[in-house]
Amino acid sequence: MRRLLLAAVMLGTVSAAHAADMPDLPILRGSFTDGLSKTSHNWDGAYVGGSAGYTADASDFSQSVVGLTNFIFRDSVLQQPTASWSLLNKTNTQSTSFSAFVGRNWQWYDAIMGLEGTYSYFNNLATSTSGSNSLTIVNPAGDTHAANVTDNYDVTLTGTAAAKVKDMITLRGRVGWDGGDFMPYAFAGAAVGRMDVSRTVTSNVDLRQDVTNSVTNGLGVVVTTTTFGLPVAVPAQSQTQVQRRTNAFAVGWTAGLGVEYCIWDGLFARVEYEYVKFSPVMNTSVTLNNARVGLGYKF
Template structure:
């Protein structure tokens, strides 16, 4: 997917065209591990609150190939490796849900951010054919911001222990690298441009500990009277601060390369 030409008309007598071998779009899948904290308020069956998390993930998409000249007299055989990597991300979200027995079904959405890296390594020759000319490496890396949305369910195993299942979509936007010419005297050889859509889906399972709210008047009265009977259960069992961890899998991070066309050597 790259049209490359050899040095010049004077050097080779005619432009040489190279055909790609390999390349193509790529995506990836990975494990993930998450630390989460949040707070719920409850009004009847309605539960609402906010949640924040930070996740470690290994989404690395790679594509590679070599450009083989059509002319058997050529000695320049460029190759290219492009990779897109997401190694961590975080979110700050709102949550809104409804309770049904020991279950809480909810939707969630908010801001996402994460570290996205896109690297292109363009080697001007293989097997020492262009000795003295190192690879051309271009890279962009940094924290990108986007959005996230998902759905999930909590199950109250105990008053302070919550089992969580969740599906989430995360979109950190698109990053790109332009096509890069080789150094002199091989400027006619140009790398592919590359872009990565830093989006992915994730499914997780986890446990959270919910801190008990302050004792209500029912519990205080029972303590004052010395009664053995347990106080009535709270009317808002989901309300309060919680901390937890989750694990699961993620997939996405779509990578593609675009080949420039029409390049000819200078004369």
């Protein structure tokens, strides 16, 4: 019995010594768990920055002069037939833009929410268009004339329109995700733009009255003849109307996507795309597509 106890003690001593000589395995230090975790970046806090980019402007002038033509033909038989005339087209232009932004992020685990205000200046973001249309309107509704008289109104409209977007401010809500040094985000909010808008329309209206008479000759045959009249100007509807608004404010909405990258400490870079839609100003609608790159600093 004593021999068995002595052998057990000696075996335990050898096993302890052998365990002490074993290398310190990483799994014993907990490095396996650390290897599964990701490096997180703190995006919470206030930040400021600036950016530069490229802006594409799409201006819709198709209804720009409708208000002026309705004024010219108001209370006349020509108002209804000309109310839907579209003289002008959509145009596109491009320019550079420069922006400054300030905002605040709030972070919960990997989720980030924020509120940001921006100011953007556009470098000569201006476009214009012109067009004309001619039409003969025969016996329009409400026109009074003799039964054998046909009224032919020869109407010619010539119009021009122009729009220049000067600058813009936006208030945007942001939702992002903490991807370590990267933070992809989406945003949406309100926009207010300042622009110069002008429109001009010139109308020329002539009235030609054709007289049709039917007579029966000696053979009992009815002979119909039409006498074409000479065009006579209609001064009340032949005029030019001009309207201009300088520094007009247009409200709208904005939405887009972007990504930020932490360069060092609080310094970060940004790339984003932004879509902006403004409400019409003098029946002229403006849409912007902005692509920007920028730098910012989070405090």
